[in-house]
Amino acid sequence: MDAVDLFSLRGKRVLITGSGQGIGLTLARGLGAAGAEIILNDLDPARLDGAIAALRSEGFAVSGRRFDVTSAAEIFTALGDLAGEIDILINNAGIHRRAPLEAMPTETWQTVIDTNLTSAFLVTRAVVPGMLRRSTGKIINLCSLNSEISRPTIANYAAAKGGLKMLTRAMAVEWAGRGVQANAIAPGYMRTAMTDVLTIDPIWDRTICARTPAGRWGEPRELVGAAVFLASRASDFVSGQILTVDGGLLAAL
Numbered sequence: 001m002d003a004v005d006l007f008s009l010r011g012k013r014v015l016i017t018g019s020g021q022g023i024g025l026t027l028a029r030g031l032g033a034a035g036a037e038i039i040l041n042d043l044d045p046a047r048l049d050g051a052i053a054a055l056r057s058e059g060f061a062v063s064g065r066r067f068d069v070t071s072a073a074e075i076f077t078a079l080g081d082l083a084g085e086i087d088i089l090i091n092n093a094g095i096h097r098r099a100p101l102e103a104m105p106t107e108t109w110q111t112v113i114d115t116n117l118t119s120a121f122l123v124t125r126a127v128v129p130g131m132l133r134r135s136t137g138k139i140i141n142l143c144s145l146n147s148e149i150s151r152p153t154i155a156n157y158a159a160a161k162g163g164l165k166m167l168t169r170a171m172a173v174e175w176a177g178r179g180v181q182a183n184a185i186a187p188g189y190m191r192t193a194m195t196d197v198l199t200i201d202p203i204w205d206r207t208i209c210a211r212t213p214a215g216r217w218g219e220p221r222e223l224v225g226a227a228v229f230l231a232s233r234a235s236d237f238v239s240g241q242i243l244t245v246d247g248g249l250l251a252a253l
């Protein structure tokens with residue numbers, strides 16, 4: 001098998017949650033370019049329709065399912081039989097709701113835990129039976145540097161992403177013997193709508209660039225290589241790993 005075949009996703013169907021914009025949409029484009037059929041998902045119907053139209057106009061095989069990743073009932077209804085026919089699942093949907101921990105409303109805590117952690121359990125539970133039946137499948141969870149390190153006002157996010165790291169390992173040990181690999185990508189600071197609030201703030205912008213050994217923000221397209229690797233046969237013996245793509249930030253003091 002040559003290197004191109006090893007990384008080819010031809011004949012594979014990928015579901016990416018929260019892929020109406022940002023990292024999810026960029027990964028959809030990248031996996032589509034590697035040959036996969038793409039199923040987009042988002043909570044926001046207009047965003048989802050726009051993303052489907054954009055990828056279709058670029059020649060990709062793409063469709064979409066609108067559902068809220070925190071709702072088992074919506075996941076079940078929206079996916080229907082398709083749930084059993086997914087080869088690659090990318091649990092990407094996520095949100096930030098910042099607040100000082102001592103004053104964080106319960107709802108702010110719970111929404112972030114539900115959207116960034118429980119969602120991966122719910123969507124995977126719907127999709128993995130088909131993978132286990134076929135003895136093949138790839139699950140990729142979007143972790144974060146905050147799976148390892150935190151800062152003030154993001155305790156809900158850090159707890160969720162830390163939990164997602166351990167959920168990834170739990171998935172890996174549960175299913176590695178049955179042909180399904182679960183791994184995660186932990187992006188550093190990437191330029192998306194989620195980080196707008198930081199990129200437009202000159203102090204934060206300088207802080208991130210100074211703290212990142214590469215000296216700059218990452219772009220979502222720089223996550224595509226990691227995603228194609230973890231989605232392809234090239235990673236068939238890779239399980240339970242958190243692949244950090246951060247310009248060296250986590251390696252630096």
Ligand SMILES: NC(=O)c1ccc[n+]([C@@H]2O[C@H](COP(=O)([O-])OP(=O)(O)OC[C@H]3O[C@@H](n4cnc5c(N)ncnc54)[C@H](O)[C@@H]3O)[C@@H](O)[C@H]2O)c1
Binds near residue numbers: 186
């Ligand atoms: N941008 C970064 O620097 C960065 C760094 C580390 C990790 N991440 C993670 O990567 C993932 C994608 O981040 P992004 O920067 O592209 O974010 P983004 O805000 O640009 O996009 C997230 C998408 O998820 C959708 N979404 C939110 N809640 C949903 C729900 N309940 N059901 C379905 N869809 C929902 C949103 O509508 C949006 O389109 C997230 O899990 C995030 O935590 C991002």
